[in-house]
Amino acid sequence: MNARAPSTSPWVMSGRADRMNPSVLRELLKVTERPEIISFAGGLPSPQTFPVAEFEAACSRVLRDDAEAALQYAASEGYGPLREMVAAALPWKVSPSQVLITTGSQQGLDLAAKVLIDPGSRILVETPTYLGALQAFAPMEPQVHSVASDDEGVDITALRAAQLAGMPARFFYVLPNFQNPSGRLMSEARRAALSSTAADIGLPLIEDNPYGELWFDTPPPAPLTARHPEGCLYLGSFSKVLAPSLRLGYLVAPPALFPKLLQAKQAADLHSPGFNQRVVAEVMKDGFLDRHVPRIRTLYKAQRDTMLAALQRHMPEGVHWNRPAGGMFLWARLPAGLDAAALLPQAVARGVAYVPGAAFYAGAADARTLRLSFVTASPEQIERGIAALATVIREIQP
Ligand SMILES: Cc1ncc(COP(=O)(O)O)c(C=O)c1O
Numbered sequence: 001m002n003a004r005a006p007s008t009s010p011w012v013m014s015g016r017a018d019r020m021n022p023s024v025l026r027e028l029l030k031v032t033e034r035p036e037i038i039s040f041a042g043g044l045p046s047p048q049t050f051p052v053a054e055f056e057a058a059c060s061r062v063l064r065d066d067a068e069a070a071l072q073y074a075a076s077e078g079y080g081p082l083r084e085m086v087a088a089a090l091p092w093k094v095s096p097s098q099v100l101i102t103t104g105s106q107q108g109l110d111l112a113a114k115v116l117i118d119p120g121s122r123i124l125v126e127t128p129t130y131l132g133a134l135q136a137f138a139p140m141e142p143q144v145h146s147v148a149s150d151d152e153g154v155d156i157t158a159l160r161a162a163q164l165a166g167m168p169a170r171f172f173y174v175l176p177n178f179q180n181p182s183g184r185l186m187s188e189a190r191r192a193a194l195s196s197t198a199a200d201i202g203l204p205l206i207e208d209n210p211y212g213e214l215w216f217d218t219p220p221p222a223p224l225t226a227r228h229p230e231g232c233l234y235l236g237s238f239s240k241v242l243a244p245s246l247r248l249g250y251l252v253a254p255p256a257l258f259p260k261l262l263q264a265k266q267a268a269d270l271h272s273p274g275f276n277q278r279v280v281a282e283v284m285k286d287g288f289l290d291r292h293v294p295r296i297r298t299l300y301k302a303q304r305d306t307m308l309a310a311l312q313r314h315m316p317e318g319v320h321w322n323r324p325a326g327g328m329f330l331w332a333r334l335p336a337g338l339d340a341a342a343l344l345p346q347a348v349a350r351g352v353a354y355v356p357g358a359a360f361y362a363g364a365a366d367a368r369t370l371r372l373s374f375v376t377a378s379p380e381q382i383e384r385g386i387a388a389l390a391t392v393i394r395e396i397q398p
Contacts, residue, residue: 016139032353038385040372041353043180043328046303047376049296050243051283058282062275070275076266077101078250079277085284086236086250092226098252100261103272105210105237105249109136111264112206112233115257116170117142124162124172126154128360128369130180130208133173145169146363151322153179153186156193163201171204171233177212177220178327181360181371185325188221195227203231210237210249213293215326216301230254233261238280240328241293246276300328300375306382307374314390316397321372328375331357333368335397340370346392352385 032039062070077083078101086101087094102108109132117123117140125133127149137144148158153176163169174194176186186194198205207224225232229252237249253261265271304323307330311321318335334340341356357369377385 016141019138019141021135021138031348037348037351037353038377038381038388039353040374040377040382040385041355042373042376044373044376045240045244045328046296046299048299049292051288051292054283054288054292055243055279058279061282062278066278070278072274074271074274074277076262076271078272079274079281082277082281082284083250085281087252089289090226090234090236090252091222092229094229094252098254098258100251100253100258100265101272101277102235102249102251102265103269104239104244104247105208105235105251106132106136107265107268107272108233108235108249108251109133109206109208111251111261111268112171112235113137113140113142114264115260116204122167122169124159124169124203125362126174126179127363128181128357128366129173129362130175131359133208134362137173142170144362146361147172151184152190153184154190154194156190156197159194159203160197160201163203169203171206172198173206173208174224175208175211176224177209178214178324178329180211180327181329181355181357182331183322183324183327183329184331185220191221191224191227195224198224199228199231205232206235207232208235210235210240211327213241213289214297214300214328216297216304217325220326225252230256233257241289241296242280242283246273246280248272248276248280297326300326303374303377303379303382304330306379307372307386310383310386314387316390316394318397319390319393328373330372330374332370332372333366334370334393336368338393338396339367341367343392343396346396347389350388350392352388352392354389 032041082101083096083099086099087096113136119141121142122145123137123142124145124147127146145162147162148155176191178185205224212220225234234252238246308323321330321332324330341358344356355371357371358365358367
C-alpha cells in the first residue's frame with residue numbers, strides 16, 4: 001500500500017518514499033547545534049582543517065583564467081585534470097577513464113544502489129556499518145544481511161557462509177579504514193583473506209574509503225580494490241581532506257560497471273559542480289595535499305589522545321572503548337544493562353551528546369554501543385563532555 005499524505009493532499013507517495021527514513025544523525029545534529037551542548041555526535045571534520053586561503057586564491061584563479069568553462073554545463077564524467085589527479089594519486093594502476101567524479105561519495109553509494117540492487121536482492125554489510133549507506137541502499141528494496149565482524153573487520157567464515165547460503169549477494173559493502181562508526185582498521189591479514197575469498201566465491205565488493213588518508217602513525221594496508229580491481233567498486237571523497245561543502249567525491253569502477261554508473265549519474269544531476277571541480281584541481285596541483293593532510297593527522301591524533309585520556313580518567317568500571325589508529329571516531333560500549341539510546345536524553349540534559357550505536361546496525365543492534373567523534377570539540381570541551389557523560393553513566397548504573 002502506498003502511503004497517502006494527509007487527506008486534504010492530492011499527493012500519493014511511492015513505496016520507495018515509504019522506505020526513506022529521516023536520518024537519526026541529522027535529527028540529532030539539530031539538538032546538538034544548541035551552543036550549550038558539547039557534541040561528540042556529528043560526523044563533521046574540524047573547521048580548523050579547511051584551507052581557506054588556498055580556496056580563496058584558487059577561486060580567483062579559476063574565475064580569472066577559466067570562468068566560461070567553470071560556469072558552464074560540463075561532461076558527466078567530471079573535469080579531466082581532476083580525474084587524472086585522482087587516478088595518479090591512487091596506489092594501484094587506474095586509468096582516468098575509470099574515474100567518475102561524484103557529488104560526494106554519498107552519491108557514489110546512491111548510484112551503486114540504483115545500478116546494482118533490484119527489489120529483493122541480497123546485499124551484505126559489516127556489523128556495524130555506515131548509516132548513510134543503509135539509507136542510500138534502502139529505497140532500492142534490498143534484503144540487507146549484516147555479517148558478523150570483530151575488531152579487525154568482517155568475519156571471513158561468516159561472509160563465506162552468508163554468500164553461499166541462499167541467493168548470491170549483489171555485493172558486500174565494506175569500510176576497511178577507520179570505519180564510520182567504529183573507527184576500526186582492517187588488518188593486512190584480514191584484507192588478504194577477504195580479497196581472496198571474495199574472488200573465490202564471486203562476491204563483488206564496494207570499498208568505501210573516505211578516511212584512509214587520516215592515519216595517525218602508519219598508513220593503512222593496501223586497499224582491497226588494489227588487490228582485485230575487476231571485482232571492486234571503490235569510493236573516495238574530498239570531504240575529509242579538503243572540505244565537505246564542496247560535495248565532491250569520486251568512484252573508480254571496472255569497465256563492466258562504469259557505463260551504467262555514468263548513465264545513472266547523468267540522470268541524477270548531469271554532472272558535479274564544474275566550478276568546484278576546477279577549484280579543487282587548482283588547490284591540489286603542486287602536491288598541496290602532501291603538505292596539508294599531515295596537519296590534519298597531527299591535529300586529529302592529538303584530539304584522539306585527549307579523548308582517550310579523558311575516558312581513562314573519568315569512566316567508571318565496565319565502560320569499554322577502542323583506540324582508533326586514524327579517522328574521526330571512537331567506539332565505546334556501556335556496561336551490561338545500559339542502553340545508549342535510552343541514556344542520550346540524560347546526557348543531553350547534562351550538556352553532552354553522542355550517537356547511539358544502534359543506528360548503525362542493519363541487523364540486531366548492540367544497544368550498549370555509542371560513537372564518539374573526537375575531532376570537532378576543543379580539548380577543554382572533550383574533558384568536560386567526557387566527565388559529564390561519565391557522571392550520567394555512574395548515576396544510572398544498576
Ligand atoms: C563511510 C562514509 N561514506 C561516505 C560518506 C559520505 O561522504 P561525502 O558524501 O561527503 O563524500 C561518509 C560521510 O561521513 C562516510 O562516513
